[in-house]
Amino acid sequence: MFKTRHLLLKLLTVCLVIGGGYLVYLDARITTTFTEKMWELPAKVYARPLELYAGASLAPDDLAYELEILGYRKVGHTAGPGQVARNRGRFEIYTRGFDFVGEREPARRVLVDLAGSRVDSISEAGRPVDLMRLDPVQIGGIYPSHGEDRVLVRLGEVPPTLVKGLLATEDQRFYQHWGFSITGIARAAFHNMQSGRVVAGGSTITQQLVKNYYLTPERTLVRKLNEVLMAVLLELHYDKDQILESYVNEVYLGQEGPRAIHGFALAARHYFDTSLEHLDLAQQALLVGMIKGPSLYNPQRNPERAKTRRNVVLDLMAEQGVVTQAQADAAKAKSLGLNRARRVRDSFPAYLELVRRQLRLEYRQEDLATLGLSIFTAFDPIVQRQLELSTTAVLDQLDKGGQLQAASVVTRVDSGEVAALVGGRRVSYAGFNRALDAARPAGSLLKPAVYLAALERPTHYSLASVVPDEEFAVQLPDGDIWEPRNFDRMAHGPVLLYQGLANSYNLASAKLGMDLGIDAVVDMLRRLGMEGYIPPVPAVTLGVGEYAPIDLAAMYQTIAAGGFRTPLRSIRDIVDARGEPLRRYPLEYDRTVSLQAVNLLHYALRAVVREGTGKGVYRYLPEEFDVAGKTGTTNDGRDSWFAGFSGDLLTVSWIGRDDNGGTGLTGSSGALKLWAHFMARASHRSLAYRMPDGMETAWIDAETGQLTGEGCPNARLMPFITGSEPRQRSNCSGRKNPLRDWFQSLFGD
Incomplete structure (x- = not known):
């Protein structure tokens, strides 16, 4: 007998030690995480x-x-x-x-x-x-892995009728009990015995909060015991108002796709598109009623069931003296008043x-x-x-x-801010983002770097310099022979430098790049903002390599900004949960290219759209609306590109196939159409022209590159870095010209 008592005493001691240790564990779990969970956003x-x-x-x-x-x-x-x-x-x-x-x-x-x-x-x-x-x-959020979302409010910001209605419906003795209700548990146990399984919980608001914060949703006696113990511990450490405030911010009230709606403040926005403080009595009662079953009483899916539940809550509020019966009846007569605005x-x-x-x-x-x-x-x-x-x-x-498929990046010319972005044909699809990740050859979109590198050497090159568009071959280090070809398979002989870019001649561009040196071309691409790998091979002059639209947008942003390298940015400010500034992203820029050389490049890129491969943009844009841009096409028409800018927007567009198959499109017949269709409707500012110091204009014979007179055959007005004008002069001294070319028109009358 003595041995039995001794054994029982030992077992009791062990149970007390284990139980005490378990209570200590639960207590530590609550005290170390409750405040963090309360403010987890x-x-x-x-x-x-x-x-x-x-x-x-x-x-x-x-x-x-x-x-x-x-x-x-x-x-x-x-x-x-x-x-x-x-x-x-x-x-x-x-x-x-x-x-x-x-x-x-x-x-x-x-x-x-x-x-x-x-x-x-x-x-x-x-x-x-x-x-x-x-x-x-609000265009989105960055949610925890469980997808919960909420908007925090203080208890004092919650309408009093909502608080009283919540207590009347969910926990009438909230301010009297110690975290659990004996009568509620007894009532739940009776229902469970009747059904032969766990169908009711008899939970107080404190217990519900514990379950939401710490426990899994399954209905077992072990989980229920943990819930009661933790509810008591929670009430020992925190006062009633703190617990109620946490519940108001935590209670689950529905789902929007993968996003879980928690708390009355966010639910007010979601269901009624109003702030919590502006909810009327009927709306408050509807949200309180949803606690019993957020899916069952979802007003968007089950409006009649939700209205019935809302009216039950209103009657209960009247019965408990929260509102008068007349106020409840008036609220019951109202429609649900749901937010029907589109979800963005x-x-x-x-x-x-x-x-x-x-x-x-x-x-x-x-x-x-x-x-x-x-x-x-x-x-x-x-x-x-x-x-x-x-x-x-x-x-x-x-x-x-x-x-x-298609991808486009739009930036603000004056700031480098990314204003819009499309990553694929299914514009709202959260799949492969081609604007950021579709690395493809750039075709002729890299050619401006070649011409800009040349124009930075005004003692050797100008827009009127003559470059040969003739076939040539280069032996590569591995013994292979590289022989570029023009798109039309023809050589065009001597052409002016700007014409080589305007007409996207491969032979002229590649020869110019080889004369400059591939290192100079790669260096220019780096200075323009290209950060990824750039293959240092002759074919880089014609766009070889792998570049996403966002990479090319960075390059053209520097060109559009007059040679100021402006890192592309999407974020302006970050503010913490208290509304205090945490981080600002101000405009950053660094001049990396000669202002005068970029000005000359702008002339050539205007020529692309006025007389070259990009002139199709003016089937969409008004003739007087000035833009600059460049077409790009890769081998077998696999990639169709267009990059260009107006006075306010820069856009890079790509069209191609995910399997890298041929599209049958050039830059002009594909991406140009997308670019121009968009810019004609979104851009509000024509590209202005202002010639910087250290430059002047001269009349040039567009066939020979020689100085000529206004009104002479083939005469056109062109800008030059001072001292870089041609030395030779044609035999024509000039005559009155009733016609003006597009560049002359930029200077006005």
């Missing part, structure tokens, strides 16, 4: 805010689109934030307001009048508004991937997914929309079978 990625001011280029339909994707509701007359009333070109907008970096844009009602495709005036209560910004579109979050996967890659250079994925960062980007939804429309329209025209 994914990063939010925002587009640029739309700036409105008198004179801004903006079409009425573009403003309407921006407001649509922002979720502004169309009404007859605005009465609260997030609403818009439109009468043709007049928009009455009640803005939501937004906390920008270091500045608050207030919520206000404004009148925006547009005339044609420009903002005519902005006023607020009859007073003019010089400048305002709409709240930026995570609809731009190609651009979001660019943002993520830039972020990964400086932040851990874990931090991005949990620290609640706000990432403000240069993404322009209006430009993106047009790029997508143009991509679809042109590919449908070129290829009914769906074999062709």
Whole structure:
């Protein structure tokens, strides 16, 4: 008997030690992670805010689109934030307001009048508004692996009726119990015994929070015991308001694709497109009712079931004295009032991937997914929309079978910011991102580097220098012979340097590159912003190598910016969860190429579109709208390229096949059409011309490259670095010329 008691005492001691140790483990788990979990937030990625001011280029339909994707509701007359009333070109907008970096844009009602495709005036209560910004579109997020998303709020920011309705429905004795309810557990046990399985939990709000934070969703007695123990420990360490605040931010309220909607604040945005503070009683009751079954009572999928559940909650709120029965009845009479705006979050996967890659250079994925960062980007939804429309329209025209793919990168000429990006034919598909990863030969898109390297040597080369477009061969180090050919399989004899680029002559370009030296060509490509591997072989003059559209956009950005190398960037600012600036990405630039030489290259690239391989752009653009660009075609028409810029936008477009098969397209018959279709609709500023110091113009005979007179045969006005003009002169001294060439027209009357 004594031995039995002794053994039982030992077993009891062991159980107490194990149990005590387990409680210590649970306690440590709660105290070390509860605060972190309470503030675990994914990063939010925002587009640029739309700036409105008198004179801004903006079409009425573009403003309407921006407001649509922002979720502004169309009404007859605005009465609260997030609403818009439109009468043709007049928009009455009640803005939501937004906390920008270091500045608050207030919520206000404004009148925006547009005339044609420009903002005519902005006023607020009859007073003019010089400048305002709409709240930026959230285009995506960087979520934890479990995909949870939430918007944190303090308990004091939650409408009192929502809090009281929550307690009345989910846990009437919340402020009296110690984390669990004996009556609730007993009631659940009775139902479970009746059914023969676990069908009810009898959980308090504290228990639900513990389950969401720490436990798996399966219904077992062991998990239930852990839930009760941890709920008690949680109540020992934290006060009731802290627990309730955490619950308000944590409760699961539905799903949007892979994104889990947590917390009342995010649910208010998701289902009603309004802030938590602006929810009416009916909307509050609907969200509270969804807690019982977010899928079962999802108002978007099961509206009648959701309305029935909402009305049950309203009756319960009236019964508990939260509201009067009259208030409950009035709320029950309301429609669901759901947000019907189109979903744009995570609809731009190609651009979001660019943002993520830039972020990964400086932040851990874990931090991005949990620290609640706000990432403000240069993404322009209006430009993106047009790029997508143009991509679809042109590919449908070129290829009914769906074999062709396309990719484009659009940047702002003045800043190097990436405004829009398409990674494939399925513009919203989060698959292979060809804009960033489709490494293909560049064809003639690399030729400007050859000509720029020459033009940096004004004592040897000018736009009027004569270069031979003749067949030649080069023996390579491995003994092979490299023999370039023109696209038309013809040699064109002596041509002026600018003509070699304008007409994309391979022989002239390759010969010029060989005379300069391949090292000089590679060095120029590096200075223009090409960072990947560049093969130092003669064929690099004709585009050999592997380059993605984003790589070529970096190169042409430097050209468009007048020789200032401006790293492409997608992010403007990063703000922490408290709204404090964490990192800014200001404009960076470094002059890497002669300003005068780039100016000459601009002339040659204008000639490409005015008289050379790219002149098809003016089937889309107005004749007076100046642009510069370059076509590119690789062997057997596998890749069709076009890169070019106006006064505000630079765009690089590619069309090809994923299997590297022939397309039957050249740069002119493929990518040029996509580029021009887009630029004709998205670009608002013609490419201006201003000749820098150290340059002058002269009349040149376009056949011989000699100085000539205005009005002489083949005469054209051309720019030169001072002292680099031709020495020889034609026999024609000049006469009055009623016609002006395109370059002369840039100088006006």
